[in-house]
Amino acid sequence: MKIKEKLNKLIKESIRIIYIASDEQRGDIFDKVMVEEPNDKNHGDYSFPVMKISPTFLNSKRNAKKMGVSEVMKGEEDPRKTAELIKSEIEKNKPEWLERVEIAGPGFINFFLSKEYFASSLRSANIEVESLKGENIFVEHTQPNPFKEFHIGHLMNNVIGEAISRILKVNGATVKTATYHGDVGLHVAKAIWAVLNYNLDKVELVNGQAYAKGNNAYEEREEVKKEILEINKKIYDRSDEKINELYDEGRKKSFENFERLYGRLGSKFDFHFYESESGEIGKDIVLKKKDEGVFEESDGAVVFKGEKYGLHTRVFLNKEGLPTYEAKEVGLAKIKKDSFSYDKSVTVTANEQDSFFDVVEKAIGDVYPDLSGVLNHISHGMLKLPSGKMSSRTGNVITAESLVDIVKEKVVEVVKERGFTKEESEEVSEKVALAALRYSILRGAIGGDIIFDIEKSISFEGDSGPYLQYAHTRAKSVLEKAKQEGVDMNFDLPVGWESVNLERLIVRFPEIVERAGREYAPHLLVTYLTELAGEFNSWYGREKIVDLNDLSSGYKLAITQSFANVMERGLWLLGIEIAKKM
RNA sequence: GCUCCCGUAGUUCAAUGGAUAGAACGAGAGACUUCUAAUCUCUUAAUGCAGGUUCGAUUCCUGCCGGGAGCACCA
Numbered sequence: 090m091k092i093k094e095k096l097n098k099l100i101k102e103s104i105r106i107i108y109i110a111s112d113e114q115r116g117d118i119f120d121k122v123m124v125e126e127p128n129d130k131n132h133g134d135y136s137f138p139v140m141k142i143s144p145t146f147l148n149s150k151r152n153a154k155k156m157g158v159s160e161v162m163k164g165e166e167d168p169r170k171t172a173e174l175i176k177s178e179i180e181k182n183k184p185e186w187l188e189r190v191e192i193a194g195p196g197f198i199n200f201f202l203s204k205e206y207f208a209s210s211l212r213s214a215n216i217e218v219e220s221l222k223g224e225n226i227f228v229e230h231t232q233p234n235p236f237k238e239f240h241i242g243h244l245m246n247n248v249i250g251e252a253i254s255r256i257l258k259v260n261g262a263t264v265k266t267a268t269y270h271g272d273v274g275l276h277v278a279k280a281i282w283a284v285l286n287y288n289l290d291k292v293e294l295v296n297g298q299a300y301a302k303g304n305n306a307y308e309e310r311e312e313v314k315k316e317i318l319e320i321n322k323k324i325y326d327r328s329d330e331k332i333n334e335l336y337d338e339g340r341k342k343s344f345e346n347f348e349r350l351y352g353r354l355g356s357k358f359d360f361h362f363y364e365s366e367s368g369e370i371g372k373d374i375v376l377k378k379k380d381e382g383v384f385e386e387s388d389g390a391v392v393f394k395g396e397k398y399g400l401h402t403r404v405f406l407n408k409e410g411l412p413t414y415e416a417k418e419v420g421l422a423k424i425k426k427d428s429f430s431y432d433k434s435v436t437v438t439a440n441e442q443d444s445f446f447d448v449v450e451k452a453i454g455d456v457y458p459d460l461s462g463v464l465n466h467i468s469h470g471m472l473k474l475p476s477g478k479m480s481s482r483t484g485n486v487i488t489a490e491s492l493v494d495i496v497k498e499k500v501v502e503v504v505k506e507r508g509f510t511k512e513e514s515e516e517v518s519e520k521v522a523l524a525a526l527r528y529s530i531l532r533g534a535i536g537g538d539i540i541f542d543i544e545k546s547i548s549f550e551g552d553s554g555p556y557l558q559y560a561h562t563r564a565k566s567v568l569e570k571a572k573q574e575g576v577d578m579n580f581d582l583p584v585g586w587e588s589v590n591l592e593r594l595i596v597r598f599p600e601i602v603e604r605a606g607r608e609y610a611p612h613l614l615v616t617y618l619t620e621l622a623g624e625f626n627s628w629y630g631r632e633k634i635v636d637l638n639d640l641s642s643g644y645k646l647a648i649t650q651s652f653a654n655v656m657e658r659g660l661w662l663l664g665i666e667i668a669k670k671m
Numbered sequence: 672g673c674u675c676c677c678g679u680a681g682u683u684c685a686a687u688g689g690a691u692a693g694a695a696c697g698a699g700a701g702a703c704u705u706c707u708a709a710u711c712u713c714u715u716a717a718u719g720c721a722g723g724u725u726c727g728a729u730u731c732c733u734g735c736c737g738g739g740a741g742c743a744c745c746a
Contacts, residue, residue, distance in 0.1 A: 128686065128693070138689060140726065149725085168726085194690040195726075234746075275745050304745090364746090390744050401674080407744040414746050443675065444741050470676090470739085503709075521709085532695095533684050537677070538739075545683075549709050551695040552684080559709050567706050574706090604687080616685060619694075630702090630711040649706095671709065 103178035133199030139168040168196025207592040211651045212580040220603045222261035228254040230437040234271035235343030236280040238297035244489035245472045248530045250437040252611040255662045260606035265429045267360040278321035279303030294339045368412040371420025383455045395448040403448045422453045440468035470538035497522035524554030524665040531611045560622035562671045564653040571635045579643025591624045598655045618659045
């Protein structure tokens with residue numbers, strides 16, 4: 090049993106005894122008694138707010154429900170008095186893992202874990218996290234579109250999606266990843282129209298230039314709009330040789346580019362889905378379900394009236410009878426269902442699609458009732474540049490690759506003075522650059538925009554990916570030195586040892602991973618690892634770790650080793666690679 | 672106009688309804704003959720406004736102000 094559960098049980102027991110002793114309500118009705126994790130270390134490792142079992146608190150219906158209490162409560166009002174009772178009850182039979190219990194503030198009981206507990210936790214390092222064991226989860230992310238650039242928005246999406254799927258995996262879930270490509274649709278028609286009319290080459294067909302030009306013409310001239318819609322239709326029915334040739338070539342080239350990038354970013358997908366498949370399937374489903382009343386005809390198009398759910402109407406099949414993005418999403422839902430039997434599906438997109446997904450998820454729920462409620466949509470903000478809004482429609486884009494390269498070049502400059510070989514320099518720069526980017530993207534809660542100031546993002550001081558990598562590299566270096574000097578690691582508690590904050594923090598790791606998985610929140614992990622690295626660096630500055638004359642040196646090495654393990658594991662979850670030298 | 676998201680130190684971000692609102696950058700002062708100074712130590716500074724619910728509100732509710740996104744045949 091995890092320490093937190095043990096503690097909860099202990100508190101529950103005590104409450105039960107107190108209530109029975111005072112002949113009041115039954116004490117075992119507090120199902121949801123839970124300790125909290127205080128932000129301030131002075132408040133202990135865990136803390137329990139006794140106010141939450143006071144009658145005043147529980148006689149509010151909302152609170153009673155939260156705490157799992159169903160009866161009207163009577164009893165002691167003063168939380169500090171109750172706290173005293175609980176404390177003395179616990180102290181009657183204090184377990185070894187508990188150092189001491191304190192009462193503080195308006196009625197908190199603070200629990201301090203013992204150094205024996207920390208020592209034994211460090212020893213049994215690889216604690217399994219099983220909160221999502223048995224769950225099958227589909228994670229869909231990145232979704233770059235052929236005939237358009239893989240831009241920094243896709244990079245952001247990829248970084249988030251990758252981190253989330255890794256976090257879910259270590260929580261015990263079976264995770265399958267998918268990326269979904271818009272290989273048909275109006276954007277393709279726009280790109281092909283531009284190539285045919287402006288005599289562009291194959292490079293421009295796939296690098297977004299053709300798309301941007303086609304889009305401009307589409308918006309400015311009514312007759313072009315018609316031509317492009319015509320091309321769009323021909324792409325679907327493959328009736329035009331020349332268009333087929335451009336399409337096939339562009340599609341192939343685009344995917345070659347994407348594959349190269351996935352390799353560089355370390356993303357592997359279990360499935361690649363395409364709108365060319367989902368479109369047809371979606372169209373069939375929409376037409377079938379139109380007869381059953383899920384969708385209806387309106388102004389020549391087939392729409393879903395979201396108003397019945399407090400949302401708005403969206404078009405699923407356009408006047409031409411072609412599936413829009415919406416219908417494709419319905420088709421995709423079926424493809425995903427057929428590919429992997431999942432309990433939950435997570436789709437990562439930009440937040441400009443929020444209201445779109447609200448409607449589409451309802452529509453899918455009406456089509457497949459078993460999917461109702463299992464689709465999760467996680468959205469992030471824009472990766473904004475100081476220069477203004479990036480738009481692939483106008484061709485004003487920064488590609489993911491060019492951004493990584495810009496950052497990498499700066500790192501190469503920093504690394505120059507370190508006497509690395511060419512290969513070492515190349516390897517370190519790539520890892521550090523990607524770490525810097527990943528960190529900037531993942532450090533805040535998912536949802537908001539990220540103002541991407543290139544200059545600032547490549548400053549490696551303070552909170553940053555390289556800061557974490559550096560702390561890990563340092564720890565490894567210490568361990569290496571110990572090996573050479575013949576100092577052995579030892580998990581036995583030295584005589585007179587006082588626990589350090591670093592130990593407290595290391596032992597917390599599984600809890601953080603669990604919460605990050607439950608809340609789809611990689612930033613919790615980033616915050617934790619940053620604090621952990623800071624604590625290690627600070628400890629490292631204070632203490633001499635490798636020292637033949639120090640009897641606690643072996644234990645310090647054990648702490649160092651545990652720190653390195655946790656950091657490496659944590660960085661992997663964020664998609665950040667470690668470096669041997671820095 | 673309607674809907675959704677967001678307003679926390681000068682800046683970029685934290686804070687499961689809890690205790691003295693945490694970091695980092697910037698600015699200022701220090702620390703390498705000692706395990707990697709991409710580091711460490713100290714100082715500085717913030718909850719948009721007005722109400723409400725609560726023992727307790729940055730967090731929940733209402734209004735206002737300010738910013739962003741989306742609102743029919745694009746993705």
